[in-house]
Amino acid sequence: MPLTPLGPGPEFDRIRRIAAVLGPRGAQLGDDCAVVEWPGGALVLSVDLALEDVHFRRSWLSPREIGWRAGAAALSDLAADGAEPVGMLTSVGLPPDFGDQALEGLARGLGEVAALVGAVVLGGDLSRAERLILDVVAVGRAERPVTRAGARPGDGIWVTGSLGGARAAWSALEAGRPPDRDALERFAHPVPRIVPGRVLAAAGARAMLDVSDGVAGDARHLAAASDVALDVDLGTLPLGPGVVAEAEKAGQAPAVFAAQGGEDYELLVALPEDFSRNDALALQRTTGVGLTRVGTVRAGSGVSFRYEGAVLDLSGYDHFA
Amino acid sequence: MPLTPLGPGPEFDRIRRIAAVLGPRGAQLGDDCAVVEWPGGALVLSVDLALEDVHFRRSWLSPREIGWRAGAAALSDLAADGAEPVGMLTSVGLPPDFGDQALEGLARGLGEVAALVGAVVLGGDLSRAERLILDVVAVGRAERPVTRAGARPGDGIWVTGSLGGARAAWSALEAGRPPDRDALERFAHPVPRIVPGRVLAAAGARAMLDVSDGVAGDARHLAAASDVALDVDLGTLPLGPGVVAEAEKAGQAPAVFAAQGGEDYELLVALPEDFSRNDALALQRTTGVGLTRVGTVRAGSGVSFRYEGAVLDLSGYDHFA
Numbered sequence: 003m004p005l006t007p008l009g010p011g012p013e014f015d016r017i018r019r020i021a022a023v024l025g026p027r028g029a030q031l032g033d034d035c036a037v038v039e040w041p042g043g044a045l046v047l048s049v050d051l052a053l054e055d056v057h058f059r060r061s062w063l064s065p066r067e068i069g070w071r072a073g074a075a076a077l078s079d080l081a082a083d084g085a086e087p088v089g090m091l092t093s094v095g096l097p098p099d100f101g102d103q104a105l106e107g108l109a110r111g112l113g114e115v116a117a118l119v120g121a122v123v124l125g126g127d128l129s130r131a132e133r134l135i136l137d138v139v140a141v142g143r144a145e146r147p148v149t150r151a152g153a154r155p156g157d158g159i160w161v162t163g164s165l166g167g168a169r170a171a172w173s174a175l176e177a178g179r180p181p182d183r184d185a186l187e188r189f190a191h192p193v194p195r196i197v198p199g200r201v202l203a204a205a206g207a208r209a210m211l212d213v214s215d216g217v218a219g220d221a222r223h224l225a226a227a228s229d230v231a232l233d234v235d236l237g238t239l240p241l242g243p244g245v246v247a248e249a250e251k252a253g254q255a256p257a258v259f260a261a262q263g264g265e266d267y268e269l270l271v272a273l274p275e276d277f278s279r280n281d282a283l284a285l286q287r288t289t290g291v292g293l294t295r296v297g298t299v300r301a302g303s304g305v306s307f308r309y310e311g312a313v314l315d316l317s318g319y320d321h322f323a
Numbered sequence: 324m325p326l327t328p329l330g331p332g333p334e335f336d337r338i339r340r341i342a343a344v345l346g347p348r349g350a351q352l353g354d355d356c357a358v359v360e361w362p363g364g365a366l367v368l369s370v371d372l373a374l375e376d377v378h379f380r381r382s383w384l385s386p387r388e389i390g391w392r393a394g395a396a397a398l399s400d401l402a403a404d405g406a407e408p409v410g411m412l413t414s415v416g417l418p419p420d421f422g423d424q425a426l427e428g429l430a431r432g433l434g435e436v437a438a439l440v441g442a443v444v445l446g447g448d449l450s451r452a453e454r455l456i457l458d459v460v461a462v463g464r465a466e467r468p469v470t471r472a473g474a475r476p477g478d479g480i481w482v483t484g485s486l487g488g489a490r491a492a493w494s495a496l497e498a499g500r501p502p503d504r505d506a507l508e509r510f511a512h513p514v515p516r517i518v519p520g521r522v523l524a525a526a527g528a529r530a531m532l533d534v535s536d537g538v539a540g541d542a543r544h545l546a547a548a549s550d551v552a553l554d555v556d557l558g559t560l561p562l563g564p565g566v567v568a569e570a571e572k573a574g575q576a577p578a579v580f581a582a583q584g585g586e587d588y589e590l591l592v593a594l595p596e597d598f599s600r601n602d603a604l605a606l607q608r609t610t611g612v613g614l615t616r617v618g619t620v621r622a623g624s625g626v627s628f629r630y631e632g633a634v635l636d637l638s639g640y641d642h643f644a
Binding site for chain 1: 334337352354357363368371414415417431433445462
């Protein structure tokens, strides 16, 4: 069955069913991007659906932020493959009360995030809809796309930037509290890690994916795809803005709150054992993005999340859980 | 402004606004497909959104038919560029009552229409949603993509297959009457005209697009993009199954009903003057798809729809009209 093994959860059970039904009519499914061999290097594609009241609320974000965020989410998958973006296409479902100015804001946000990574908006489709729908396709190329499979025992597990900021903003907004300003920025304007992704790919990244459902879930995908076990030390997770305060309100340890927070769009990457903290500092100097070691790959299966001497059983965000 | 001129209508006004906002952050917009120069020939992409209660009703079609139809709609754009399909990606929004068996049917329909044209399902995205959403990206390649611009005075205007069948099915279903069986087949199982599209491209097609909003609207796009006028003789339109009976119920002439019927996914093509009825018969013999001459290109702008000695002012289907 052409499916990269995925971690547990009802969303991923559905993907397993789809792959089984498709059989040879499906390509290799289950990675961040679809990869198509093409003259002059691989074509790399990803698609990301953003729905009003599922992925965002219109009262929380401006149209421009909604456009940016949807574009960034799709581009983040290209970053996880170490790919160079070329363009984006976007299907938009427009509710009757989403006027021309709002549509222009949406287009502006999409165009801005495309321009940030050297891509252009290539096209799209428009329809009327009951609630706002954005589906963004990101198109790129890579000489050697990095998949989720390839981590080996002894590799270090690293994460870019910080985790939990988007969840901190969401938690505050949902409770009707003003969010931490930097946390809101993480939620409204995630920056796809295109340049760090390409630098990490060139540095010999063995396996990489983007943290869209939280490290707690995404680490399981990396372990399953690579057929290895991971030890993740939650105490080392780089905490995003607003996490300490929101974790306290949620009655969770900040590291657990951050590990279960989706939509940070950071990269989780397995790097060879000899990749050092000095190499990480060099990456930070050239890209402006930090890189923190959070775990180790070993033989076996599954993920052990270690925290203050105990092993926790954590799961990530699942649309269908 | 990088926008292929479009015909009139509120949907196309929105596309004009988007292109104006994007400016240089947008590529050439407004054609059936996005075209990206790539080593070894152009990469050709299109995206097509299918929404429950806008484009289909769940009570009318099986999940397998819904999947097939959404895939065929996206592939039809590749046909209009004379492109060779490679693969499809699909975002799916799943309502709570759309169970595992239904999801499998959807995947089966998508996989079947992909296999029909030599493509595979490359990937996708899943989310929960209130109503069923399918957004399909079709990916292909073409040595010389045929656009909507390029028709010249004197060219003949031709259409593949027949028109109005999908509308005939929709009209019956909406009125609670059992649809003509062949009309329902046109609505539920449109066949993307990939092979005819490639043959027409090789035969020197000057401009081509797929009939998704009805010839009445799509002919205007071809005229605007090519900066020419079209004379379309409605009396020559090849009528699809069920059209005569449903047109009578709608109080319309069958040719007008067919010209305003969307979602037939036939090709409207401008061919050089010397393309003959014998050439059309040869295409029918090799592809099994008929080709009918319905009009002529002349200098000027706009489209004259001629019917029984009069000139009618027709418009096509518009999502926002």
